[in-house]
Amino acid sequence: MSSSSTTSVHVTALDGLVNVNSLFTIAVFVGLSLTTPGQRSLENRSSCDAGIDVAKKLLVFEVISFSFFLSSSLVAQGLKLALNLLNSKDVDEAFRAHINLKVLRWGMLGSALGSVMGCLFLMLSMVNVIEIRLGMLSCGSKSAAHAVAVMAILVSSALLVYISTAIYAFTH
Numbered sequence: 001m002s003s004s005s006t007t008s009v010h011v012t013a014l015d016g017l018v019n020v021n022s023l024f025t026i027a028v029f030v031g032l033s034l035t036t037p038g039q040r041s042l043e044n045r046s047s048c049d050a051g052i053d054v055a056k057k058l059l060v061f062e063v064i065s066f067s068f069f070l071s072s073s074l075v076a077q078g079l080k081l082a083l084n085l086l087n088s089k090d091v092d093e094a095f096r097a098h099i100n101l102k103v104l105r106w107g108m109l110g111s112a113l114g115s116v117m118g119c120l121f122l123m124l125s126m127v128n129v130i131e132i133r134l135g136m137l138s139c140g141s142k143s144a145a146h147a148v149a150v151m152a153i154l155v156s157s158a159l160l161v162y163i164s165t166a167i168y169a170f171t172h
Helices: 009-033 052-086 101-134 142-171
Strands: 004-006 098-100
Touching: 009 052, 009 101, 052 101, 098 101, 101 142
Parallel strands: none
Antiparallel strands: 004 098
16 A cells, blocks of 8 residues: 655755754754863853863763754655655656655654754753853853743744644644
């Protein structure tokens, strides 16, 4: 019971996913480059300076985030390859390739899930960047608390919209 479809919408969606993942991957490396161990926070209290454990968590979260974005992009690129090259009989119809819809939908869902997980770990790493630069949340740094709160609200809201849209598209 395999169904196939011809569409360029899937290719466009996969292109968008790969492009967004590329931007997030750049953010991962920018986050890594902006922090150095032993850096003093802007809070001007030594008790608010982040320790080496925060820098280690930052590195771990950045690597995990990068891994999710890379795996998501690789799945999306593989699906694009299947759509554009493997299933197209005519070179002029590269954007109207036939592919099993179940494979396509599950692949796109897996790729979207990888992007969501990458975003969550990127957000966790940004909390560590904020603590290193603005001061530890545990010492009561208001700047750090405001930055983390705004980021958490905006990113969570955007992820909620993204997940809802992906689930809607997957079920219809």
